[in-house]
Amino acid sequence: MFLEELFSLKGKVVLVTGGGRGIGQVVARGLAKAGAEVAILQRSEPKEAIKEIEDDGNIAYWVKADVSDEKAVDTAIAKIGERSGRIDVVFNNAGICIHKGTLEASISEWRQVIEVNLTGEYIVARSAARVMMEKGIKGSIINMASMSGSIVNIPQWQASYNASKAGVIHMTKSLAIEWADAGIRVNSLSPGYIATPMSTETPQELKDAWLPLMPLHRMGKPEELISAVIYLASDSSTYTTGLDLIVDGGYSLV
Numbered sequence: 001m002f003l004e005e006l007f008s009l010k011g012k013v014v015l016v017t018g019g020g021r022g023i024g025q026v027v028a029r030g031l032a033k034a035g036a037e038v039a040i041l042q043r044s045e046p047k048e049a050i051k052e053i054e055d056d057g058n059i060a061y062w063v064k065a066d067v068s069d070e071k072a073v074d075t076a077i078a079k080i081g082e083r084s085g086r087i088d089v090v091f092n093n094a095g096i097c098i099h100k101g102t103l104e105a106s107i108s109e110w111r112q113v114i115e116v117n118l119t120g121e122y123i124v125a126r127s128a129a130r131v132m133m134e135k136g137i138k139g140s141i142i143n144m145a146s147m148s149g150s151i152v153n154i155p156q157w158q159a160s161y162n163a164s165k166a167g168v169i170h171m172t173k174s175l176a177i178e179w180a181d182a183g184i185r186v187n188s189l190s191p192g193y194i195a196t197p198m199s200t201e202t203p204q205e206l207k208d209a210w211l212p213l214m215p216l217h218r219m220g221k222p223e224e225l226i227s228a229v230i231y232l233a234s235d236s237s238t239y240t241t242g243l244d245l246i247v248d249g250g251y252s253l254v
């Protein structure tokens with residue numbers, strides 16, 4: 001009972017971007033099990049993710065938008081307002097990665113990664129914070145960063161991704177201070193390598209190169225991020241803001 005109260009999301013409406021696949025799908029289901037009503041924002045319809053949550057007896061629905069399209073995000077967030085009446089938590093999770101050396105990558109590929117990972121999270125955070133402020137909601141925004149925001153991965157080159165995630169970490173700290181008086185907490189989550197469709201598409205030779213660098217000798221599972229997000233989303237973290245919570249099995253320490 002004590003733990004249930006501490007980590008409960010009952011009565012909270014949670015927006016999960018990219019909640020239809022990978023980490024977002026697994027965490028969205030976990031947030032719904034903790035009591036939240038979940039709105040999934042992404043480009044394609046997340047049929048399977050929504051069915052899973054409904055089969056558990058919980059509530060989820062889709063709002064369509066590309067996170068880098070300000071107008072589409074504002075429209076999607078307005079739809080959540082109409083349907084659920086509020087937004088308490090944002091899990092700003094949608095993101096992409098392009099593995100290419102800097103001399104081979106085009107500037108448009110650089111822009112694409114920065115647009116989705118950094119500008120997209122900024123657009124979603126801003127649009128949701130407006131709703132929170134208008135309604136006087138003491139909300140929580142959790143921005144998906146990565147250990148790549150603090151370390152440089154090897155042997156694959158991904159300067160745009162690393163820079164976007166470093167940007168997310170400092171944007172998070174900046175928004176945490178800017179919105180502290182409004183009662184909105186802003187934190188980031190920095191996972192290490194997590195086994196998802198994004199990483200299963202990764203060539204085996206890359207994964208073989210990562211393994212000796214992993215103190216726990218394995219990739220993480222999306223399920224191992226649920227509790228970290230519930231902590232940041234729930235009232236158990238009301239004195240935590242501006243934190244970058246690293247969940248990487250110790251990878252970034254060695």
Ligand code: NDP
Nearest residue numbers: 018021022023042043044066067094095146193194196198
């Ligand atoms: P996936 O590729 O499995 O899923 C990405 C999700 O984001 C999809 O649901 C996709 O839906 C959505 N998405 C992508 N682009 C956009 C867009 N422009 N607008 C709206 N939604 C979009 O990724 P992961 O689950 O692996 O990663 C999720 C997050 O975690 C990312 O931010 C990633 O950088 C971060 N991360 C991942 C790690 C890993 O090892 N997997 C490690 C550290 C951080 P749709 O295409 O329909 O829009």
